[in-house]
Amino acid sequence: MTEDSAKERILCAAEALFAESGFDATPTSRIAERAGVPKGLVHYYFRHKSDLLTALVARLPDERIEPAVVVVPGDLAGSLRRLVRELDHRFSRSLGLSHLLWREADTHHVVRDALHERFQVLVRQVRAVIVAATGGGLPTADVDRASGLLARAVSHRHATARHSEDDLPAEFDGELTFIADALSAKAAPA
Numbered sequence: 001m002t003e004d005s006a007k008e009r010i011l012c013a014a015e016a017l018f019a020e021s022g023f024d025a026t027p028t029s030r031i032a033e034r035a036g037v038p039k040g041l042v043h044y045y046f047r048h049k050s051d052l053l054t055a056l057v058a059r060l061p062d063e064r065i066e067p068a069v070v071v072v073p074g075d076l077a078g079s080l081r082r083l084v085r086e087l088d089h090r091f092s093r094s095l096g097l098s099h100l101l102w103r104e105a106d107t108h109h110v111v112r113d114a115l116h117e118r119f120q121v122l123v124r125q126v127r128a129v130i131v132a133a134t135g136g137g138l139p140t141a142d143v144d145r146a147s148g149l150l151a152r153a154v155s156h157r158h159a160t161a162r163h164s165e166d167d168l169p170a171e172f173d174g175e176l177t178f179i180a181d182a183l184s185a186k187a188a189p190a
Contacts, residue, residue: 007045009035011059014052019100023053023108050110057101057114061090063122067132077180079133083126084154084176091158102159123151130183142186146179 013034017026028049032039046052070082091098105112127147130138153175 006035006037006041010037010042010045011052011055015056015059015097015100018052018056018104019096023049023104050108053101053104053108053111054114056097057111057118059094059097060101060118061094063087063090063118063125065125067128071129071132073133073135076130076133076183077177079129080126080150080176080180081173083129084150084172087122087154088157098158099160119151119155122154123147126150126154134183138183138186142183146183150176150179 010031013031014026017030017034020026028042029039031052032042035042046055065083065086070086071079072082101111101115105115124147127143130143130146153172157172
């Protein structure tokens, strides 16, 4: 058994058991048993049980998307739709893990802090797309508010998505259009 495969099996076992029973109700001995490794190996890779949660956060898909991939200059609504579609595609591969981590964030500051940092990255991501799609001519405060609002909506959709393709987050095209129209109205000459 290689080091990488043992560590990966431990993480897979932890993810499955945390999803089934919750973090607090899952002893490391059950994780070791499910992974087929000695209990000491779990502690070798993850000194504290909470380190498993930190490692699971790192397994979430990367939400960083280069604006050039999704931006259609002059088409803010289309650019935001493309951004959300790409984020949904990435997160659809980890619905169970995402739900588990959002649930554990209520009681584990390590997860809450990591998810908060991911949220801040998402806000910056949305902001970059808005600026690139509009040419940067909007008031900063409006761009910041719109970025935070859309990032919250996307985060909420991913936090409440569950475990299967049938549970993908609902479309919210109307909300994207509303945000784009509101920002566009700010950019229009009076």
